[in-house]
């Protein structure tokens with residue numbers, strides 16, 4: 642599917658009309674928090690873009706996913722995350738706390754999970770899930 646530029650105005654519309662929306666951040670706020678998306682703050686690469694560590698003015702640590710501009714799937718993921726996943730508050734999910742769409746930058750803001758502990762975090766959660774399942778199946 643071709644994701645043409647003229648759908649951009651609708652991105653904001655769709656987000657505003659979903660319930661329990663995560664916070665809308667200003668681009669300048671996220672540029673400041675991540676040191677201008679500096680390589681030093683790079684946490685990793687995902688399928689849809691690069692993730693940077695950031696610190697907000699209130700000292701809160703965040704992870705900012707900068708969706709690649711040429712990723713059609715990335716734009717769809719952006720809308721899906723903000724309108725759906727952002728409204729879910731489950732301990733097994735890294736919490737989406739905000740988003741930004743400015744100057745064609747699509748950014749997702751997550752709670753920061755301490756370096757190296759993301760796998761452990763997910764592993765711990767899945768182990769707990771297995772324990773719960775085995776209790777039910779016993």
Ligand SMILES: Nc1ncnc2c1ncn2[C@@H]1O[C@H](COP(=O)(O)OP(=O)(O)OP(=O)(O)O)[C@@H](O)[C@H]1O
Nearest residue numbers: 684685686687688689692704735751752753754759
């Ligand atoms: N909330 C976070 N806190 C700390 N580091 C993170 C966080 N989210 C992502 N990262 C880091 O950025 C990397 C890329 O994350 P991202 O979610 O984009 O990719 P992924 O896990 O491969 O998933 P996907 O397939 O959806 O792209 C992760 O492997 C991790 O090192």
